[in-house]
Amino acid sequence: xxxxxxxxxxxxxxxxxxxxxxxxxxxxxxxxxxxxxxxxxxxxxxxxxxxxxxxxxxxxxxxxxxxxxxxxxxxxxxxxxxxxxxxxxxxxxxxxxxxxxxxxxxxxxxxxxxxxxxxxxxxxxxxxxxxxxxxxxxxxxxxxxxxxxxxxxxxxxxxxxxxxxxxxxxxxxxxxxxxxxxxxxxxxxxxx
Amino acid sequence: xxxxxxxxxxxxxxxxxxxxxxxxxxxxxxxxxxxxxxxxxxxxxxxxxxxxxxxxxxxxxxxxxxxxxxxxxxxxxxxxxxxxxxxxxxxxxxxxxxxxxxxxxxxxxxxxxxxxxxxxxxxxxxxxxxxxxxxxxxxxxxxxxxxxxxxxxxxxxxxxxxxxxxxxxxxxxxxxxxxxxxxxxxxxxxxx
DNA sequence: ACCTGAACACCGTTCAAGT
DNA sequence: ACCTGAACACCGTTCAAGT
Numbered sequence: 001x002x003x004x005x006x007x008x009x010x011x012x013x014x015x016x017x018x019x020x021x022x023x024x025x026x027x028x029x030x031x032x033x034x035x036x037x038x039x040x041x042x043x044x045x046x047x048x049x050x051x052x053x054x055x056x057x058x059x060x061x062x063x064x065x066x067x068x069x070x071x072x073x074x075x076x077x078x079x080x081x082x083x084x085x086x087x088x089x090x091x092x093x094x095x096x097x098x099x100x101x102x103x104x105x106x107x108x109x110x111x112x113x114x115x116x117x118x119x120x121x122x123x124x125x126x127x128x129x130x131x132x133x134x135x136x137x138x139x140x141x142x143x144x145x146x147x148x149x150x151x152x153x154x155x156x157x158x159x160x161x162x163x164x165x166x167x168x169x170x171x172x173x174x175x176x177x178x179x180x181x182x183x184x185x186x187x188x189x190x191x192x
Numbered sequence: 193x194x195x196x197x198x199x200x201x202x203x204x205x206x207x208x209x210x211x212x213x214x215x216x217x218x219x220x221x222x223x224x225x226x227x228x229x230x231x232x233x234x235x236x237x238x239x240x241x242x243x244x245x246x247x248x249x250x251x252x253x254x255x256x257x258x259x260x261x262x263x264x265x266x267x268x269x270x271x272x273x274x275x276x277x278x279x280x281x282x283x284x285x286x287x288x289x290x291x292x293x294x295x296x297x298x299x300x301x302x303x304x305x306x307x308x309x310x311x312x313x314x315x316x317x318x319x320x321x322x323x324x325x326x327x328x329x330x331x332x333x334x335x336x337x338x339x340x341x342x343x344x345x346x347x348x349x350x351x352x353x354x355x356x357x358x359x360x361x362x363x364x365x366x367x368x369x370x371x372x373x374x375x376x377x378x379x380x381x382x383x384x
Numbered sequence: 385a386c387c388t389g390a391a392c393a394c395c396g397t398t399c400a401a402g403t
Numbered sequence: 404a405c406c407t408g409a410a411c412a413c414c415g416t417t418c419a420a421g422t
Contacts, residue, residue, distance in 0.1 A: 012385095013385065013386065015386075015387085016385080016386060016387090019386090019387080039413090039414060039415085040414080040415065040416080041413080041414050041415070041416095042413095042414080049387080049388085050387060050388040050389055051388085051389075051415085051416080051417095052386095052387065052388060052389075052416095052417080052418080053386080053387055053388075055415095055416070055417085056386070056387080061415095115362060117363050149374075151367065151368070151371065152367075152371070152375075153365070153367065155364040155365055156364075156367055156371070156372075158362075158364065159359040159360070159362045159364055160356075160359050160372070160375065162358070162359060162362060163355040163356050163357075163358045163359025163360075163362070163372075164352075164355050164359075165355075166354070166355045166358040166359075167351040167352050167354060167355025167356075167358075168351070168355075170307060170350075170351045170354060170355070171309050172347040172348075172350070172351055173345070173347055175343065175344075175345065175348055176343070179343065179344070179348070180352070180355075182341075182379075182383070183344075183352065183376070183379035183380060184375070184379055185379075186378060186379045186381065186383055187374075187375035187376055187377075187378045187379025187380075188375060188379075189378065191374070191378055205404065205405065207405075207406085208404080208405060208406090211405090211406080231394090231395060231396085232395080232396065232397080233394080233395050233396070233397095234394095234395075241406080241407085242406060242407040242408055243396085243397080243398095243407085243408075244397095244398080244399080244405095244406065244407060244408075245405080245406055245407075247396095247397070247398085248405070248406080253396095
């Protein structure tokens with residue numbers, strides 16, 4: 001597995017940098033509009049570039065996605081780490097899960113990154129590791145405080161959060177934004 | 193909105209019926225293998241037919257999907273209705289949610305149908321209505337029994353089940369199949 | 385070093401021509 | 404009535420030719 005970088009290489013020619021930025025802007029606009037497919041041909045056209053240029057900067061659609069999502073992903077990691085710093089395990093858990101759900105809701109494309117089985121960029125790998133560490137830390141304290149049944153793993157937390165985000169995303173009459181968070185928090189608690 | 197039918201028209205010529213069955217078999221194989229895209233061209237090729245033949249029988253990929261899923265959807269509705277017949281509201285709720293999750297897990301394609309905003313076939317519309325009626329009935333009794341917080345609607349139940357199915361589908365070390373069902377059941381319960 | 389865009393593969397969808 | 408497959412549009416991806 002050959003990893004790319006989300007930040008622009010320093011030695012980039014000025015025109016290359018400009019083109020790279022154009023691609024990123026178009027891609028960001030797509031995601032902001034809810035179109036998460038990021039079609040390389042279309043993006044090239046809208047950016048006024050040849051397709052090859054897009055592929056030169058982003059060998060993979062996944063690498064483009066991760067690069068666009070990098071900022072938001074960084075925010076998410078910070079959020080998780082600050083949640084892990086809370087004294088109260090319950091506040092920590094609520095901050096972590098609620099913050100993550102809010103973050104996924106606000107930035108389309110983040111969920112797609114978190115659902116990936118393989119990452120294209122080194123920074124994404126590192127951020128994912130940082131995120132999982134924070135989750136692990138919050139989870140362990142929450143378990144000891146009886147806030148989470150013992151059989152729930154870090155991997156379960158990841159899947160459950162993504163699943164509930166999926167649920168929130170489905171069409172239907174919108175309920176309060178915290179409704180599903182509360183379902184999750186109470187559902188994780190050990191029965192009895 | 194022009195609706196099709198999931199069952200084969202009675203006046204079908206024998207060769208047409210045979211072709212229709214071939215298409216359905218290939219499509220079923222695709223779904224069973226987890227490929228839910230159902231590419232019309234590929235299906236035609238694998239069925240040994242011209243593409244036009246596939247389109248003649250199934251004007252839309254959605255109509256093909258719904259036709260293939262029809263049997264499983266029927267089973268799901270029966271399951272939901274029998275759950276609605278339980279005396280114990282708790283058993284009813286558990287049977288409904290657990291059964292649905294198991295059903296979605298066993299038959300790939302069902303989730304795609306349930307997530308659709310628009311249906312292509314009349315039978316699907318009817319079955320979806322039947323399903324939602326059963327859910328409504330189970331939900332109302334569960335609410336009265338204090339098993340479900342009052343602000344959770346039928347539409348929420350649909351989204352939550354689909355969300356948890358999505359969670360179960362994500363890769364990762366598999367936990368017990370009932371783990372997420374228990375999270376959901378306890379999460380729905382009113383706090384306190 | 386970087387950009388362009390033609391080229392090829394593949395899938396979606398339609399429709400004129402066949403039986 | 405039904406089937407076929409060529410035809411066209413569109414997106415993915417590569418690469419020879421340019422600057």
